[in-house]
Amino acid sequence: MRALTWHGEQDVRVDEVPRPEIANPTDAIIEITATAICGSDLHLYNGIMPGMREGDVLGHEPMGKVVEVGEAVETLEVGDRVVVPFTISCGSCWFCGEDMYSLCDNTNPNAELIRKEMGHSPAGLFGFSHMLGGYAGGQAEYLRVPHADVGPITVDSDLPDEQVLFLSDIFPTGYMAAENAEIEDGDTVAVWGCGPVGQFAIQSAWMFGANQVVAIDRVSERLDMASSHGDAETINFEHEDVYDRLMEMTGGRGPDRCIDAVGTEAHGTGVGSVSDRLKQGVGLEDDRPYVLREAIKACRKGGTLSIPGVYTGDVDGIPFGSLMNKALTVKTGQTHVQRYLDPLMEKIEEGEIDPSFVVTHQASLEDGPELYETFNDKEDDCIKVMLTP
Structure with missing residues (x-):
């Protein structure tokens, strides 16, 4: 599949990478229909965030359609349209039980790396360095979503992607x-x-x-x-x-x-x-x-x-x-996204806010490297980039 990958400071490329597969029974595979470049991605782009490795797949603001689910997934079905939070949370640890999903104890497999620096590890994040789990991100054609019962929100209405995509991060x-x-x-x-x-x-x-x-x-x-x-x-x-x-x-x-x-x-x-x-x-x-x-x-x-x-x-x-x-x-704190999904979806559905106002650039995944540069340099009145694989 095609994906945006990190190759060093200010070096993002479109590469062919392996399509993700179910690794655990609680996983789901999402075919991405829309994704975005976040201001936080620029910290990776500019070499500020430690723990990046050449070839890492970027992106933490994805949505799409479920194409495969693990045998233990109960809340999602193939064909569901979902928005995926950038925080990966288990739903069963003490912090998840307190609705502090970005502090999940169980989703950073590299917790010891960040514990040495911070004292404790927050949750794993999509596409945001090996310090925070090394998970492949969503600026790609497909995404593996761990703990798929805890996070993705199903979009049952016909609202367009650009109105609900930002439930993944920036609106919450x-x-x-x-x-x-x-x-x-x-x-x-x-x-x-x-x-x-x-x-x-x-x-x-x-x-x-x-x-x-x-x-x-x-x-x-x-x-x-x-x-x-x-x-x-x-x-x-x-x-x-x-x-x-x-x-x-x-x-x-x-x-x-x-x-x-x-x-x-x-x-x-x-x-x-x-x-x-x-x-x-x-x-x-x-x-x-x-x-x-x-x-x-x-x-x-x-x-x-x-x-x-x-x-x-x-x-x-x-x-x-x-x-x-x-x-x-x-x-x-990083955002406890899962806490806000339902109430903020309701605000969108009731017309209290249309989050698409923030989008200034829409393009294909292939245009991603150029738009990273445009966004970073604040050129062409670029405020928010939405990409369609």
Whole structure:
């Protein structure tokens, strides 16, 4: 079968790879009808995420039709149309029992690798390095789905792929980011990063009762989308000081809730941003935490900082004294996708949101390498890429 594969920093290719087969009785095989390139994939593309090996199949936002099921699979049948969460969860461990699916104890066969770095292993993820299981991803013609009874949601309606595909990751991720922010009626919410996750965090902030949503970025088309589709006020950080503008907008108090939808490859202005790039370049830190510093500084006293943006290792210069003395709450994590599938599907079916608004580019799998470059370089007004094998 054809698949997008990783061959090193900024080297993605379309290769012929073996078609997946049932390996365990709880597996299913999905014929992919739509998949997407995620902002998190760019961390792999740029060589930020450790544990990648040449030839790894990329992608963690897939959907398609079930073509084969293992003998122990009870909830899926051949022919079912399904969306597959990026998190692989067993459904039986303590964490799955607590609806914390991205922390599953049993789905990372390489748990010891990441345990040495982090103390514990989160769940295995599709197409996201051998540190997180080494599972083949969904930017391919077919995908093996382990624990197929725990995760894939069946699409029973005739909604098009582009309306339901993003249940696999970015819609639940933006929604959980807003939930973690503990938004209350009347709050001002500031969202750093207007990529796809940021766009859904903005949409979700309104669902939780925000009174004002402020979107922060430097890419004009992203800010335009946040304004036109998300009804957010916008700040271009290359044109004005974010902290000063947020203080002006909130009467000096600061936003009640801050969401870092950027993560490891944050851009910024001034000495701090330059220092982060230099330290990352020589291996003195793994991530660029510019947004974290800015959000901690700007958030009001007693506010909440939610971090859906992916970080991969150590960061430097976090103002922990400010975090503590301002009594901020911090909530983070990979998304517990399975927890949100049914309620968010209901929102789509009832017309409360049409997630397809975020798609700017649709193409074939063969166009994937070129579109990785376009997306990474933020060219051609590219915000979200959807691929059809």
